[in-house]
Amino acid sequence: MIQIYKPNRANLNTSLSIGLPIIALAFIDFFGNTFLNTNLTRFLPNSLSYFFPLIAGAVGLYFIRIEYSGIRILDNFNKNVNSTTFNAVLTLLIIFIFFKYTPPLLNWLIFDADFVGSTKEDCTSDGACWVFVKVWFKRFMYGMYPNPEQWRINTAFFILFALIGAAFFVPPKFKKYIILFMLFIYPIIGIKLISGGIFGLKWIETGAWGGLSLTLIVSAFALILCFPIGMFLALGRRSELPVIKYSSIGFIEIWRGVPLITVLFMSAVMFPMFLPDGTYMDKLMRVIIAITLFEAAYMAEVIRGGLQALPRGQYDAAKSLGMGYWRLHLLVILPQALKLVIPGIANTFLALVKDTPLIFVVGLLELAGMIGLAKTNPKWLGMAIEGYVFAGLVFWVICYAMSRYSQRLEKRLSTER
């Protein structure tokens, strides 16, 4: 029948009056199934009944697939989502899946969820128990950092965000100084503020740090440090001096070949053995160094990709103008290579942020780690889903912001046209 009947401009009205009702039927059946608990196609065999909306929808869409119908909306629709049977089925599938699974998800997340109360017993409905997150919120943010001192973390991050904000809004002339301050001076201020021990601030050892603030501290330090190290490794790997070249290759291949979790474990257990007796290196610092070196190896390969993409003519031109190795790389090669690999750098940075939960192996509990701890509290058993959904959401927000920023940077630096 489908072979014989070909919807076209000549039988426009007939085709539409066959096609649209069939599509309507498909949707009515689908919504009846999903929301009203009725099944219009009960008389059909089970599996056929289940797929009826999809089949009917595809048939209906076939009838309205009319080239140059003269109706604008229909033409656009056909061109964009209904160009072939395959696209039609895909469109239907996406619509059906969206409507089938979004409402229950929203119900669990919001409409059936519990927000008020202070114990697990206050969660009486079917949905998520956000009371858990509410009660533990401070722990999720600050870890075991003592409550009366938490203003210090708040202040440190407030200053950081204020600086970032300022960097976006001040004229370009001052931006340079703000960024330099943020990279070289602020980290010391921030760490001193949080760790204390000077200016009458109470000393708080890093073992007590935790939660989201620790996630951000570890990520920020590792990000800032792994970038230049990766850059030097990438240059080193391309160096003509054999010692530099092969030690760079060795470094990169060793760190890339080992799982991060083992690296962290070694940093905690084995590294102290190599230190002279009596010296002590803070656990957090060891972890940051381990993550930094680990990610630097990845960063090096990403940057090397950019270096290799540049034509030899760029080197020739820079050399012919009298630039030596460092000027050539810093002024001509790296600015172009780094711009080329912004997506790869962003990728590595996102991976780094999402790798931070692994520091639990040395006993440091950042956001996900704190949730892992809270869910084992006898009063709050069974709250794992809420906890990890919350963690996922927070990580997603951080990573999405970074991803957006990298795209913005890519656009801003583009000089193609």
Next chain:
Amino acid sequence: MSKIIELKNVNKWFDKFQALKDVNLEVNQQEKIVICGPSGSGKSTLIRCINRLEEHQEGHIVVDGNEISEKTKDIEKIRAEVGMVFQQFNLFPHLSILDNCTLAPIWVKKLTKKQAEEIAMQNLKRVQIDDQALKFPGQLSGGQQQRAALARALCMEPKIMLFDEPTSALDPEMIKEVLDAMVDLAKGGMTMIVVTHEMGFAKEVADNMIFMDEGRIVEKAKTKDFFNNPKSERTKLFLSQIL
């Protein structure tokens, strides 16, 4: 006139392939030399050896009194005195035309930004693209890019200019604007070594012509003699094909 470049028995190999065979050449100050020859004959390699973008394995190259070899400590200093224009322009795409021209003067010659920009604008005006100074290379036509590349090299105020097939990557219409700029430069008294197939340009500008084949200098002669009565058969054949 005093010698500014001297090549003595220069040999160069790429692995087993010998690219230059016993090349001898002297260039005086303000002399203009055009090198021609079939592709793969070593023309580009020869001028790239002069600022050591390629290394030669045997023989001596002396530029402005400095021997160029692996022992040369500050090759950058010599390169800063030898400007070069490439077939593919090789402008820095991440910088504006003006920044392309001021980058090396600021960072290599340590001029102030203001001085460098002044010199850059003079040179851009000289090649008639001062109105494009703030654009990026990707926004310019091929001819404009090549003139910008010429201006960039001139901003270092070089004693010698090397041209490596400067018009080979250009549309026919744009060749003239680049050649005009080069003729203008030649009239200003610059020492120039030009690898090109533009024989019209050669006749107008060159003092001496060099014909290369298979890594050897086959013929070196005054421009008039070179075109009117070439001595070697190989040169005659080449000229009959391209003229």
